[in-house]
Amino acid sequence: xxxxxxxxxxxxxxxxxxxxxxxxxxxxxxxxxxxxxxxxxxxxxxxxxxxxxxxxxxxxxxxxxxxxxxxxxxxxxxxxxxxxxxxxxxxxxxxxxxxxxxxxxxxxxxxxxxxxxxxxxxxxxxxxxxxxxxxxxxx
Amino acid sequence: xxxxxxxxxxxxxxxxxxxxxxxxxxxxxxxxxxxxxxxxxxxxxxxxxxxxxxxxxxxxxxxxxxxxxxxxxxxxxxxxxxxxxxxxxxxxxxxxxxxxxxxxxxxxxxxxxxxxxxxxxxxxxxxxxxxxxxxxxxx
DNA sequence: ATCCCTGCAAAGTCTTTGCACTCCC
DNA sequence: GGGAGTGCAAAGACTTTGCAGGGAT
Numbered sequence: 001x002x003x004x005x006x007x008x009x010x011x012x013x014x015x016x017x018x019x020x021x022x023x024x025x026x027x028x029x030x031x032x033x034x035x036x037x038x039x040x041x042x043x044x045x046x047x048x049x050x051x052x053x054x055x056x057x058x059x060x061x062x063x064x065x066x067x068x069x070x071x072x073x074x075x076x077x078x079x080x081x082x083x084x085x086x087x088x089x090x091x092x093x094x095x096x097x098x099x100x101x102x103x104x105x106x107x108x109x110x111x112x113x114x115x116x117x118x119x120x121x122x123x124x125x126x127x128x129x130x131x132x133x134x135x136x137x138x139x
Numbered sequence: 140x141x142x143x144x145x146x147x148x149x150x151x152x153x154x155x156x157x158x159x160x161x162x163x164x165x166x167x168x169x170x171x172x173x174x175x176x177x178x179x180x181x182x183x184x185x186x187x188x189x190x191x192x193x194x195x196x197x198x199x200x201x202x203x204x205x206x207x208x209x210x211x212x213x214x215x216x217x218x219x220x221x222x223x224x225x226x227x228x229x230x231x232x233x234x235x236x237x238x239x240x241x242x243x244x245x246x247x248x249x250x251x252x253x254x255x256x257x258x259x260x261x262x263x264x265x266x267x268x269x270x271x272x273x274x275x276x277x278x
Numbered sequence: 279a280t281c282c283c284t285g286c287a288a289a290g291t292c293t294t295t296g297c298a299c300t301c302c303c
Numbered sequence: 304g305g306g307a308g309t310g311c312a313a314a315g316a317c318t319t320t321g322c323a324g325g326g327a328t
Contacts, residue, residue, distance in 0.1 A: 009282090009328095010282090011283065011327055012327075012328095013284080013326075014326090015283080015285095031317085032317080033316085033318095045285095046285090047285040047286070048285090048286095048318095049286075049287090049318090049319080049320085050285070052317090052319075053283085053284085068207055068209075068211055070207075071316090071317095072207055072213070072292080072316095072317080073211075073316090074211070074317085074318085088251060088256060090256070091258070101250070104243060104246060107243060111238055111240070115236050115238075117227060117265075117267030117268060117270070118267055118268050119267050120266065121265075121267070122264065122265045122266065123264050126251055126256075126260075126261045127259065127262075128256030128257055128258050128259040129257050130255060131254075131255030131256070134258075147307095148303095148307085150301090150302055150303075150307060150308065151302075151303095152302070152307090153301095155308090170292085171293080172291090172293095184310095185309085186309060186310040186311070187293095188294080188295085188309075188310065188311075188312095189309055189310070191292090191294075192294090192308085192309085193308095210292095211317085212291085213292085213293085
């Protein structure tokens with residue numbers, strides 16, 4: 001049977017629990033490779049393929065935000081708010097803040113319309129150095 | 140000797156001319172692979188590695204804009220204006236428009252500051268379906 | 279008992295790099 | 304002629320996929 005919402009049933013497994021807990025324990029974006037490394041260091045035995053599959057699964061379920069870093073690597077992070085939002089990411093330590101930008105959304109929609117575009121979507125991420133990082137050793 | 144601006148000397152070669160001309164002939168973003176395919180179809184014999192190297196070179200010189208598509212592939216396009224700008228890209232045909240968003244830049248800077256971030260930069264691209272595409276066959 | 283989930287390893291992309299040859303300056 | 308530029312193939316990095324065994328329901 002289904003859960004009635006079209007979302008397939010997910011089994012509760014050790015690997016998924018560990019990955020979820022690890023994501024919940026940080027506010028940083030992690031790559032599949034990075035997360036797998038982290039788990040390995042902690043002695044948790046989870047296959048790399050499983051990490052990839054699980055992260056994709058979580059992303060599909062809307063449980064994690066994902067984006068690509070400048071190297072093209074996919075990064076994942078626990079999702080705090082379901083509503084549409086963007087991120088302010090520290091280049092130094094990787095910590096993040098979720099930010100909303102209603103004006104941005106409006107502007108995007110309006111600009112696209114003016115150019116005759118429909119079905120508009122956008123990507124937007126902010127990068128900088130957080131207070132803790134530039135306060136400590138500055139740059 | 141150098142050109143006095145720190146930018147290394149670039150030789151004018153067949154491969155570079157062909158790649159530059161091809162980029163100039165379209166307003167779409169092309170991947171290195173895609174561009175190489177295109178050249179091959181046209182009977183132009185340019186190595187894939189050269190395409191990669193040349194595109195990077197052009198990007199370094201600020202002659203082309205580059206961004207990553209959702210698959211993580213790097214895309215390149217001739218750069219019309221040197222000033223900071225963003226793109227409105229058609230998901231259907233790939234054609235693009237350059238757009239400026241002064242308010243966006245302001246908002247980004249302000250928001251980052253409020254959170255104590257410095258050295259702010261951002262990524263922003265708009266995606267949609269252009270008039271020509273949704274006018275023709277719609278969706 | 280079923281069949282989803284996992285781990286391993288192989289395979290697939292995109293991209294970079296090493297090396298010898300070529301061609302611009 | 305010298306050295307940047309090129310082509311080819313090998314290598315690298317990230318990610319996906321096939322398959323058989325294991326575990327959740």
